[in-house]
Amino acid sequence: MIEAFSAVVPVFLLIGLGVCLDIFRALPENAHQTMSLYVLNVALPLLLFQIMATAPLESFAHPQFWLGVIAAQFLIYGACYAADRILARHNSATATVTALGGCFCNAAFVGIPVITSALPGNAEALFVAGLFTITPNLLFVVGQVQLAAHDPSRSMPQGRKAVLLHVLRYSLLYNAVFWGMAGGVLVSALGLGLWDPLNRAAELVGHTAAPCMLVTLGLTLRERLAVVLRHAGRHALLRQTALQVCKLVVQPLVCWAILAALGVEGLWLAVSVIMAASGSALVVPVLADVHHAGPEEATLTALVSNGLSLFSLSFFIWMMRLLGHI
Template sequence: MSLVLSIVAPIFILIGLGALVAKLKLLPATTGEALTQFVFLVAVPALMFRTLATADFGEANPLFLWASYFAGVVPSFALGMVAARRLAGADRRTAVISGVSASFSNLIFVGIPVAERAFGREGLDVLALIISIHLPVMMTASTLLLERAALADARAGTASGLTNGSAPAVSLRRTLGQIGRNLSRNALVYGLLGGALWRLTGLPLTGPVGEVLRLLSVTAGPIALFAVGFSLPRYPIRGALRAPVAITALALLVQPLAVLLVGSLLLPPLWLAVAVVAAASPTGVNAYLFATYFRAGEGLSASVIVVSTVAAALTLTGWIALMTSV
């Protein structure tokens, strides 16, 4: 357990330090956004480029890894929607936001430093494979479900006389086009693609370029964790906590448990450990971004981000202890 605490404690101390600095206003309020932009636009793309360009994946099948990971995402997403409808009486859009909050783990800001500290470079290689499809799949599925829910809510409002006129139809082509444009502007996508293409060349990643990428990569974890903490005061807990606590339980307990059950049949030990710990990461800020964009469930998603991040100090410690003892 002392080994696990030596892995987890610095992670949540950095998060707590960021929150304390923000609360005491020792740095300008814009610092959090600037740090987040640096992580998203520079540090993590550099890390993913370097990881994919030089990774050793062995002979394990990434399809089994992806199947195992999303075996946790799907039930958590579905149960999150049910929880919002049953516990909070939410509309369909808010229910989808609840599903996103229950399943969209913070693989960038928390998953990367946790995987690197707990499992070393080999663990980071495995996590890179998950990240390579996590964002596109989650963004596409979440957007399509939210567009469909928005249409259903609009039709329900029209039928009950709450709105005027007919509900606009959702254009699948327009929605997919918007998703494609969003992904095309995401620096992480270019880091992943660039690393994969460099890998195909067979060239070593050495010299000044390799050193610059290494130096940028080592900043990703610490700055990401500090940025998570610095952002927490921006997401005040609002309203009753019954739904956020239930959704947090899905994100931190049900999702990694499902990954463990399926992955134990398909994955080698290291891949299984990384997949489970990644699935046990707290809810990422993308849930709140979806909520604000679709103007639904903002308070719920913000509460889940805070509650899951705080609770993860305990639950993530337990999952790491379990997976490192197997």
Template structure:
């Protein structure tokens, strides 16, 4: 129990403090928007840029790692969609968002700071690969299923173009590739620039976790609890367990990469799912509820995976 508290309590304590600050209205909605913007546009991008600029990307890239994580995510997605088809009278667009809720975790806002704190800079590259491939695979897949369900006439090239435009405006994706390109030049950052980026990067973990707590304030759980429960089981149990089996036993990754993949897979549903659901006007209420439910339960499940895999 002592190990569990030492590993997980600081992370989830920050989330709880953020929630308490929002619930008591110590921090207003306007202040939250400012903090959230700081994390998304400055703190996390600074960390990604400087870490990617210093990472031996091509030497460290491991397709088996990507296959283990993305394969586990797609299996969790298919599991949720398939079981939902048997259990619930909802359309394919709603099933798609439900499937994304079970496979698209909070790997950037929550997972990345946690992994860097746990394992140091070595975790940055594999964690970033997960962020990139989640966006490349799951957002187009879900968008295409929603379009098809709604009888939309958008072609696959049009869907991929819309997704590509969205990714090109994502500060986490931009900073990742900017850092990669800078690293390829072989140039060192000027000392004042590196110091500035490190100051911003060091603020990413506490601010991101605190802001995550704020996002949970006011999210209702008013309908579709059976559907939310299915997505939560997919996200917090099926996803990490399948990734574990693929990484450790099928593709035989080393203990460190297995730990990174499983801990990332154990993260609760990301806010990106709610954003996509809102943009498509599909499954919005239950997507919001899934984020809340998985984040609350993750205080136990993620803690367990963290303790299990920090002894790699």
């Protein structure tokens, strides 16, 4: 257990470094914005491009993995949405944000760095983690459509074709991470391979993604926490407890159960479960803020779950090692 905990601690030490840099104002005021853009538009796309491009094409043909990972996320999404609508009697937009907070994994910002730390130099583990990061995009599309449809300050385009084009534009066309993965898959499918200097350059830039992601989280942590503490009330405690249990315990267990039932085992099972045990994605509060659907509570969910994920990630890494999956 100590070994598993040690694999996760460096991730949170880098977040702590970001907090210290913020406290001492060691970086320009808008540094976190620049670093976020660098990660999302350059480093992470190149990392995933390099991983996908150098992987054999047959590695992508793993229907049990895709079915299990996607099914687990949508099961939790549906359960959280229904519970918030029925028990809390919240409107559809707020329930959508609650559901996303309970199932949208922080796969890119925390999941990949944890896999890198827990399984250093393991190309297959990084490949599986890269594939996993694709699946939350489906939740993002569904959530974005639901939020836009119920946002009184915004209107979706009229007609099914216009709605589809709107979603594709913002979810795929402007998504550098998607194009990085798609480009890598295309290179693999065509059997082109990567010119060795290009492969090395992409690898060097790509591996700056994880530390930059984590430092960026730390740079904005104090500000976000201050906002949360100003708005959070006593009523949030019960809801937060339920959401954290759902995200950090139930979701990885459901993912584990479905994948095991479908015959997925070994590294593919282990990486998927570990990624599912990461906290709530930080894009959820952003969506909530844009669509005026309880951004304060969404921020609280993301901050608390990412803090507690230190323990959930450590536990599931330990379990996977104990059972011989990694």
